[in-house]
Amino acid sequence: MAASTHATATAVAQAVLERGGNAFDAACAGGFVLHLVEPHLNGPGGDLVGLFQPADAEAPTVLMGQGAAPAGATIAHFQREGLDLVPGAGGLAAAIPAAVDAWLLLLRDHGTWAVTDVLSYAISYADNGHPLLPAAAATIGRVADLFREHWPSSADVWLPGGAVPPAGALHRNPAYANVLRRLAAVADESDDRTAGIDAARGEWRRLLADACEFLAQPHRHSSGADHAAVIRPEDLIEAPASYEEPLSASFRGRKVFKADAWSQGPALLEALRILDPFPDDHLDPSTAWGAHTVVEVLKLVLADRDAYFGDGADAAPLLSDAVVLARRAAIGEQASSEWRPVRLSGAEPWVPPLRREGGIAAGTGEPTVARTGDTRGDTCHIDVVDRWGNIVSVTPSGGWLQSSPVIPSLGFCLGTRLQMCWLDDSSPAALRPGHRPRTTLSPTLVHDGNTRIALGTPGGDQQDQWQLPMLLRMIVGGYTAQEAIDAPTLHTTAMVDSFWPRTWDPTGVVVEARVGESVLRGLAERGHRVTRVGDWSLGRLSAVAIDGDTGILWGAANARGMQGYAAGR
Structure with a gap:
């Protein structure tokens, strides 16, 4: 496949x-x-x-x-x-x-x-x-x-x-x-x-x-x-x-693997850990409450990314029980308009320039x-x-x-x-000869019992943002991978853009319009600045898997743009 x-x-x-x-x-x-x-x-x-x-x-x-x-x-x-x-x-x-x-x-x-x-x-x-x-x-x-x-x-x-x-x-x-x-x-x-x-x-x-x-x-x-x-x-x-060992975190009995903090992968692991005990109806991105919850969690973990990630950084503290509990408690009923990284013991968060000009932040990569x-x-x-x-x-x-x-x-x-890379030596993602830039590239492997799932998407800062709703729909909502890819999705722009000119939009959320008026209205009522985009315009997810017990393989691909494809026999 x-x-x-x-x-x-x-x-x-x-x-x-x-x-x-x-x-x-x-x-x-x-x-x-x-x-x-x-x-x-x-x-x-x-x-x-x-x-x-x-x-x-x-x-x-x-x-x-x-x-x-x-x-x-x-x-x-x-x-x-x-x-x-x-x-x-x-x-x-x-x-x-x-x-x-x-x-x-x-x-x-x-x-x-x-x-x-x-x-x-x-x-x-x-x-x-x-x-x-x-x-x-x-x-x-x-x-x-x-x-x-x-x-x-x-x-x-x-x-x-x-x-x-x-x-x-x-x-x-x-x-x-x-x-x-x-x-x-x-x-x-x-x-x-x-x-x-x-x-x-x-x-x-x-x-x-x-x-x-x-x-x-x-x-x-x-x-x-x-x-x-x-x-x-x-x-x-x-x-x-070269090769490296991945980081991992558990979510609803599954184990999710990502690259380390020289990528943005640990942010997805942190998000899953924060969301794990929430009621199922709070994790449905097709509802106003679920979409709000997902967006607010993404704001938190992306702030942690921008404050702490870089080549050689240790992401383990961000996956600790203490940090996860603190981040979970920081989710409110209204949209946050602040850049809020967690404060780790013995490590002050690095604060990047929060540039609001430019208008590029609402893009999709x-x-x-x-x-x-x-x-x-x-x-x-x-x-x-x-x-x-x-x-x-x-x-x-x-x-x-x-x-x-x-x-x-x-x-x-x-x-x-x-x-x-930042031109500030105090940043964990500073420009340093011989050091890797902190990349947005972020594929995923999942162990679901004896099933192995591989997935990912293009999208720059949106890569893990689009993978999160897909995983929630599959693991919590019971969607097939194709249904989860096809479902309307969203992302926040309330992170420091990884691409030049590095802008920030504190309350922006970009949503496919077909998610429905009740969700769009509910997000706006909670204080999100909603940008409606085309019905089929966000995410280019694909996935394959093998069931280790039956040997059955499946694949799924994005219909947006009529370009992606899955094939197998």
Whole structure:
């Protein structure tokens, strides 16, 4: 069973399963295809976070595909550049690319296929083309002037003949096809599969040296000024991807697993712990009281995220009984308009700038762009489970086509994950060389008895916000996964936006209008500033699972946008 945010990636993953590959082979093949079918939402120069569990393992593992800040990415350097925030676009915001290395690491240790076979699908689409999504074409249109005036290498790739391509036009990327062919050829030179994949990982880092040289030339950033990137070849010597142990929390007899506090994952665990003893009718997001309760809990845990999360931070105190009881008691009958992190014993919360200007906070994570290079991007997701019980959930992102200028020899650009770092050394998420930015990428694995569930969604700061109602509906409400994904959802904007320009909206809540007038009215009466959006516009969730007792597999995918797909047999 495979499910993802794009039907082609799902089809590729399913094709691998049909040919005898396992879940890890399939996820890797689908992951590389996502670079080509959702190029405005992820790319080879970006990052990923995954959770996976081999059939014979007792617990999940985190696939860490988030690169660290380069050696030259210091607060002092950014301040000398006249910046008070890390820009949201341009090479100066690039962390060390880790997505491709993470896919290859997963393939090496848990897959069965050769690099050549896994990459064959992506190479074919890069050579022969894949139809541009309407959203991708619209994104290119929004940055067309930026590309023409400031990023000519991006114009060469994304503006064929100088014009914005229409939706459905075949987009080819021969430079990236050649990169993938090079990785496959290097891997094939070794008779040993493991050694061959490691050789491909090394070749990937050598190829990225071209990006360092190219982006060292000053170019336009979202600050409206020109800056040079600081990433250098010496930052790429060590392979960036690795494995970690996940955090977990129990909710209604299930065990939920997330990545640690270098992601936003522990916020979902804290929310579930807070909500666990509430009456069932208080946990229904389709009622005014349930929606209010969910939103108020999200405000609390996201404030804790912004005050305490970062690379090396300890999220365990936030999951303690004392903190959970205190946060539960902080939920009132009216909407809170304050930023309220918990106060931990011996640790004062770091207070970020609470910027109300800008108006971006009501967004849903989808790309918005301007001629200055002001750009936001979203994310993709893929889940796979195989007949043997191997299961994997991966959220790739970064390296969007609008992130920074395309490196001509590679056919793609680098990511901008450093925009989630603060230029304040007292912050747990401060910009520090060698430290990972605190990412929004947040896939989930759930143990429900002998059933294993993998799920996730794009959406930036909304990723765990949209997963929470899905889990509540499945675990408390008895919904199937597809019913839970299809149900109307919501999220709060009362958190410090992880993306430039880092705004905050203290009482905002965004709701799909089809939730009903009684819920919308009830939220407004409780003091929430409600933004109604389209009936089918929030969340791009997908999920797969296997019942360990019966061997039955299921999958579910998002209908919004008519783009995600689940498939299996």
